[in-house]
Amino acid sequence: RKKVATSIVAVKLMGGLGNQMFQFAAALALALNHKAKLKLDLSFLMDQTPRPNFTHCDYKLDAFFLVQDCEAFSDFGILDQLSLQRHVETGLQFDSTFFRLPPNVYLEGYWQSWKYFEPIKEELYKAFTHRNDLNLDQQALSKQICSTVSVCVHIRRGDFIDNVIISAIHGVCNLGYYQSASDCISQRYPEAHFYVFSDDPDWCRSVPLLKGHPHTFVSEGNSVATDFQMMRLCRHFIIANISLSWWAAYLSNSEDKLVIAPEPWFDNLSLDTSDLLPESWIRLCKSPVQPVN
Numbered sequence: 001r002k003k004v005a006t007s008i009v010a011v012k013l014m015g016g017l018g019n020q021m022f023q024f025a026a027a028l029a030l031a032l033n034h035k036a037k038l039k040l041d042l043s044f045l046m047d048q049t050p051r052p053n054f055t056h057c058d059y060k061l062d063a064f065f066l067v068q069d070c071e072a073f074s075d076f077g078i079l080d081q082l083s084l085q086r087h088v089e090t091g092l093q094f095d096s097t098f099f100r101l102p103p104n105v106y107l108e109g110y111w112q113s114w115k116y117f118e119p120i121k122e123e124l125y126k127a128f129t130h131r132n133d134l135n136l137d138q139q140a141l142s143k144q145i146c147s148t149v150s151v152c153v154h155i156r157r158g159d160f161i162d163n164v165i166i167s168a169i170h171g172v173c174n175l176g177y178y179q180s181a182s183d184c185i186s187q188r189y190p191e192a193h194f195y196v197f198s199d200d201p202d203w204c205r206s207v208p209l210l211k212g213h214p215h216t217f218v219s220e221g222n223s224v225a226t227d228f229q230m231m232r233l234c235r236h237f238i239i240a241n242i243s244l245s246w247w248a249a250y251l252s253n254s255e256d257k258l259v260i261a262p263e264p265w266f267d268n269l270s271l272d273t274s275d276l277l278p279e280s281w282i283r284l285c286k287s288p289v290q291p292v293n
Contacts, residue, residue, distance in 0.1 A: 007103030010039040010084055017060035017224055018243025019110060021128065024061060026098070026111035028070075028127065029120050034103040038067065039082075041106070042074040063225035065129045079106060094275035112243065113275035114250065128251060130229050138226060141218065145233045149191045152234035153178065153210070154245040155198035171267030173240050175207050176288035181238040181260040182210045184282070188258065195234060197227050241265045241286060250278070262286030 011027035013020050024040065031038040045059050059072070087101055089109020098116060117124060134142060144150075157172065185192050194215040198204050201220050209215075219227050224244065231248035236258040239245035249259045263283040265273040277283070 007034055007036040008039055008082060008084060009034065009036045009103065009105055009107065010041055010079065010082070011107040012041045012044055012109075013059065013061070014044045014057075015110070016055075016057045016244065017063070017228065018245070018247050019057075020059070020061050021247050022111050022243055023107070023109075024066070024127070025120075025124055026116040027107050028067065028123065029117040030099065030101060030105070030107070032120055032123065033099055036103045038070045040070065040072040041079070042072050046074045060225065063130060063132065063228075064127060065131060066127050067123070082106075091272055092276070093272045112246075112273070114278050115275055125251065125253070128247075130225065132225070132229075134226065134229065138222070138230065141216075142230055142233055144216075145195060145230060148193045149189045149236070150234040151182075151185055151189075151192050151194045151236045151238060152231045152248055153182070153194050153196045153215070153238045154231065154240045154242075154248065155196065155200065155204055155209075156240040156242045156245070157198070157200040157203060169266060169268045169271075170241060171264075171286065173262045173286040174288070175209065177262055177284060177286045178209055178238060179211050180288060181284055182213050184260060184284070185236055185238070185258060186213050189236065192236070194238075195230070197231055246276070249281070258282070260284055 009027050009031040011023050013023055028038055040061070042059050045057060048056060082104070084104050084106040085102060086106045086108065089095070089111065092110065092112055094113040094115040155173070155178070182194060192213065194210050194213055196204055196209065196215055196217045197219045199219070201217055204217060218230065228244060228248060232251045234248070234252060235254040235256070237249040237252065238260045239249050239262070241262045249257070259281040261277050261281045261283055263285060265276060
């Protein structure tokens, strides 16, 4: 009997860990739909050509076990050999025709909507299982997170502050957002303890971030993947306007989780994010008028 060739779904990976997770998740959903083999194209990540207003990122999904038979490649020429039909995302809103795409397709885009992969959420829990064990201090902190009414507070500054072009697109969640969100959660859960994950812990310590609510600063010296591993253990979430925050809240299996997300997600309002946030998540203005200390 002639062996039937396995069809392929390939996806271009770009951006940091959270972006790569969106791209993997959407491609996996389509591959499972077609019973196809999943291939990850790393060629854009490997290309270190200097680009203006661009932050280079490495391949980050090796933090996870992913799925069996998933192959990564970095030779762009392989795509020509595979004869895949290229499909480029046309906008950030959910594309209702996505699952009508043919097998043997190459996906290029960000795919930032839960609607692409909600039906395979159980598979994603397994795929995004971490490869690396936490050290003893991190294990102790994780036990504390799991045994308290823990709230993940994620704060991204970095290039959102330092780069004028990137800042104009994304914008940043200000002090008022975090204060309002922490008040909102504390009113519902008076025993809440806030765990602060940030790329700028010095700023977090220099401002009245949580207005005296019990808190612990976590991130110093940790890798992004390690922070993420602990973030997703929390019961409730105050997320920043970045995909890593989104994924921590989405993958948390806390049954009663309260997720507060910033609005608008992008300062560039021409970017349609209406399909990004699950309906149960609470939206708060990310840049309210700054309160008095």
